[in-house]
Amino acid sequence: MKNSKYILAGMSAFCLVLITATSIKSSFLMPLRTGVGFVLVPLQSGVNAIGTGLYNALENFSSLREAQEENKNLQMRLDQMVEENNRLQSELYELDRLRELYQLDQEYMQYKKIAARVIAKDSGNWFQVFRIDKGADDGIQEDMNVMAGGGLVGIVTDVGANYATVRAIIDDDSNVSGMSLRTGDTCNVSGNLTLYQDGRLGLDHIKKEADIQEGDKIVTSNISDIFLPGILIGYASGLTTDANNVTKSGTIIPVADFDNLQEVLVITQLKNGDGGDNNAEAAD
Known part of the structure; x- marks a missing residue:
């Protein structure tokens, strides 16, 4: 863990030196600036690519988490609707049976x-x-x-x-x-x-x-x-x-x-x- 921190600090310092060197306008440093450019530009492109990839990955991960959470909420709502539908069907079935029983009661009103x-x-x-x-x-x-x-x-x-x-x-x-x-x-x-x-x-x-x-x-x-x-x-x-x-x-x-x-x-x-x-x- 400590080694990773040192490596990151070193790379940051190296990039800072290269940026400083390329910003100084001097004929003496022109070859250095040119050489640094060959190193820095691909490095910057790589860093940008890695950064973009990480951003996209994080964004996709965030979208995935949101989609999963939304799917979970939708599943809960669906389960509630299924349960409610089953309850209503059961009550409707019971109502039909009780209506049939009531009709039977009316047909034989002579008996208690x-x-x-x-x-x-x-x-x-x-x-x-x-x-x-x-x-x-x-x-x-x-x-x-x-x-x-x-x-x-x-x-x-x-x-x-x-x-x-x-x-x-x-x-x-x-x-x-x-x-x-x-x-x-x-x-x-x-x-x-x-x-x-x-x-x-x-x-x-x-x-x-x-x-x-x-x-x-x-x-x-x-x-x-x-x-x-x-x-x-x-x-x-x-x-x-x-x-x-x-x-x-x-x-x-x-x-x-x-x-x-x-x-x-x-x-x-x-x-x-x-x-x-x-x-x-x-x-x-």
């Missing part, structure tokens, strides 16, 4: 209901058994009907103080007494996880002479023990006469989506009249 969020589910691809964030403290009881996505979802099977378990109609253990909304002919809707891989449930116990046709709306029937009447389940499909030549069977396309349930409506009255106003009894 309470909204609940899905907080857990059994392992598997679908919500065949799931848990909601409302329980006994909120008036939830076993056998209360659960709706979402335009129609019937399932039934409450277990209740805690602040939670309840729901078995969906797609579960293998589920059976719902249904009927054609158009004709009143009865049928049975059976849960079948294998069939639901194609988005369908079982439709059976239909009398051969029953006038249930492709596309008919199937709703919960009056004769069900636990399901309230008139709740849409889905649409009849693929009806054929059974081998016994006495009954028909087919499949049903459910209106509810069991791939991603997030909010549901629980009807806070039971088919036997407990848990709320006895509207269902009149329907029976």
Whole structure:
């Protein structure tokens, strides 16, 4: 470090001597001035070139730092905009779901209901058994009907103080007494996880002479023990006469989506009249 200082001082002194020598107008010093010129001019050009290069390098480095800082600020703004956009999309999606739930509530105004969020589910691809964030403290009881996505979802099977378990109609253990909304002919809707891989449930116990046709709306029937009447389940499909030549069977396309349930409506009255106003009894 010290040697560098000495070298720099020496070079500075040498340049000063050369400049002084070239500035003195004397015939005696003319050869010296000429010789010095040969040395000094290239040296000055080199120094100027080095200085210019260093200046340009520093300027480029400064521009690079500014560009990097600007890029960092732009990236931060972009991240904030992406986060804000994701939040708005999530809120819009939730708003659409709540509007759908509100519409469902309006379609079944004869039943008292309470909204609940899905907080857990059994392992598997679908919500065949799931848990909601409302329980006994909120008036939830076993056998209360659960709706979402335009129609019937399932039934409450277990209740805690602040939670309840729901078995969906797609579960293998589920059976719902249904009927054609158009004709009143009865049928049975059976849960079948294998069939639901194609988005369908079982439709059976239909009398051969029953006038249930492709596309008919199937709703919960009056004769069900636990399901309230008139709740849409889905649409009849693929009806054929059974081998016994006495009954028909087919499949049903459910209106509810069991791939991603997030909010549901629980009807806070039971088919036997407990848990709320006895509207269902009149329907029976």
